[in-house]
């Protein structure tokens with residue numbers, strides 16, 4: 001039984017394994033009835049308007065209005081593409097995995113309807129290579145949908161066409177960035193492209209391309225079936241709808257919970273996820289995946305879990321993944337883990353990100369080894385400032401934001417760790433190293 | 445010095461770089477796309493890659509899927525396998541190699557018969573991912589099993605977790621590493637009760653007290 005504070009819309013009947021099959025999807029949630037209605041009797045503009053009116057915001061990180069993005073695609077007969085972003089590689093995020101695994105047809109129906117709204121004839125699902133099992137499930141579901149006539153040529157005899165291919169990646173976080181995803185899909189190394197031109201104008205194979213997250217597209221069938229007003233009964237004015245939130249780290253019951261946006265963060269962590277492990281307390285959280293600036297427990301708990309409240313608090317809702325750090329977690333070590341991830345995943349195309357992630361890792365390693373001086377903390381902060389806004393894509397910022405927030409909010413702890421490391425290793429952080437050849441033992 | 449020709453010639457005041465003025469002779473001829481007849485590609489692999497190319501408007505899009513197919517056939521992206529795929533796709537082997545080397549799951553050197561990725565990212569680290577990785581490394585010692593630490597695998601709900609031959613397991617305790625590897629080597633089902641697929645939806649489990 002779902003908890004009373006959950007609002008299961010996308011996860012309706014998700015506990016029932018039959019939902020993953022076409023027949024189960026039809027029986028349990030009246031699946032594909034919206035596709036039939038939209039393809040048979042709706043005009044492109046009507047579908048688009050429903051999506052625009054709903055105010056559905058992207059669930060992949062940036063929170064951009066989905067209907068608006070679809071409306072940016074030019075009209076006309078050129079080849080247009082839809083790419084569903086199922087790369088889900090941000091630390092802390094695992095909601096798309098659940099949605100694809102438990103309800104693949106909801107996503108396929110959403111893709112088909114979104115394609116109709118933007119006049120698109122070819123779609124791809126770009127799924128991270130690690131999600132092998134989920135890709136198998138999608139492959140099977142896509143095959144079923146083709147056989148039932150919901151995909152392919154002349155869908156349901158309406159003269160409308162849609163080809164859908166599941167494309168597996170091969171392990172690179174950067175491919176979640178929308179333009180890197182396009183390069184990867186074109187068979188190249190996944191390097192981000194300069195924007196503009198935006199993908200809506202010039203994307204895959206140079207054609208107009210709509211890119212949306214799995215959860216965003218999974219919302220589409222119900223919005224078109226039940227209308228924007230129905231959708232807006234959930235969530236807040238600026239964050240309409242429900243959200244599948246991944247909660248992990250130091251909580252008793254990690255997992256995916258679907259909530260009406262705006263639920264107090266405290267309820268999310270204490271009621272749904274069961275609160276911290278016995279005898280521990282919450283110290284800080286990443287409210288929206290590892291890219292979001294961390295909030296202290298005091299800052300976070302009373303905030304509504306919505307795009308606007310998180311932005312006002314100087315953080316972001318991002319992909320909607322909460323990582324909870326309890327009082328046993330060392331924040332400087334957590335900063336180092338975070339920085340290492342972005343360093344490893346940086347594609348290396350621009351200098352501030354390539355070098356900035358590298359030096360941040362080196363400096364944080366010095367911090368936790370007790371070899372840093374307090375001045376290093378200022379240098380770390382200034383490196384982050386020099387990354388932010390100076391890169392081709394926001395991977396660099398995605399490290400700079402959480403790391404600088406940690407240094408700012410937990411400076412005392414960084415200093416303590418530096419001092420403790422010093423005691424442990426016997427290194428005086430103020431020591432001036434003698435670099436003369438004799439001191440270094442050079443042969444004379 | 446008198447400029448010979450090329451870039452420096454228009455301005456006698458500029459120092460002349462010989463490489464610019466006389467051009468660089470390539471040390472060997474540019475890499476060719478191998479002919480199918482030269483590479484001895486197994487017919488199943490060729491068919492598979494051709495089917496993959498047909499799924500896309502442009503054949504190059506099949507690069508990653510083709511490399512997956514090579515890796516499945518040979519255990520890793522072998523130079524011969526890459527040449528075979530290149531011949532079928534009509535691209536240079538160097539092109540496919542550059543793609544393969546970008547992605548963490550495509551291996552351009554030999555890895556074991558089994559592959560285990562242990563997550564050491566934030567949520568798993570908080571719950572003992574480093575210790576789990578050590579345990580897997582120790583248990584795989586001397587076996588044909590490739591163990592590596594990995595970034596977040598998108599299953600932080602079952603932290604600490606590992607992906608064993610592309611299937612997810614967690615939450616694991618270090619002691620289970622040995623069990624998993626024993627089962628893997630004797631071709632038994634690996635840790636069935638820890639498989640991600642057995643896991644109920646979060647809200648459907650009791651809150652532990």
Ligand SMILES: Cc1cc2nc3c(=O)[nH]c(=O)nc-3n(C[C@H](O)[C@H](O)[C@H](O)COP(=O)(O)O)c2cc1C
Nearest residue numbers: 058059060085087088089176177178212213216395
């Ligand atoms: C480094 C980086 C990684 C990203 N990874 C993902 C991802 O895994 N999944 C995703 O949906 N969006 C990801 N995004 C966001 C996408 O660029 C894009 O904004 C999103 O897919 C748009 O879909 P939406 O509007 O439905 O959210 C990432 C962005 C960056 C900069």
Ligand code: SF4
Nearest residue numbers: 347349350353391393
């Ligand atoms: S910011 Fe980093 S990941 Fe993004 S393009 Fe530049 S180097 Fe690559």
Ligand code: FES
Nearest residue numbers: 563568596599600
């Ligand atoms: S941190 Fe280990 S799976 Fe996400």
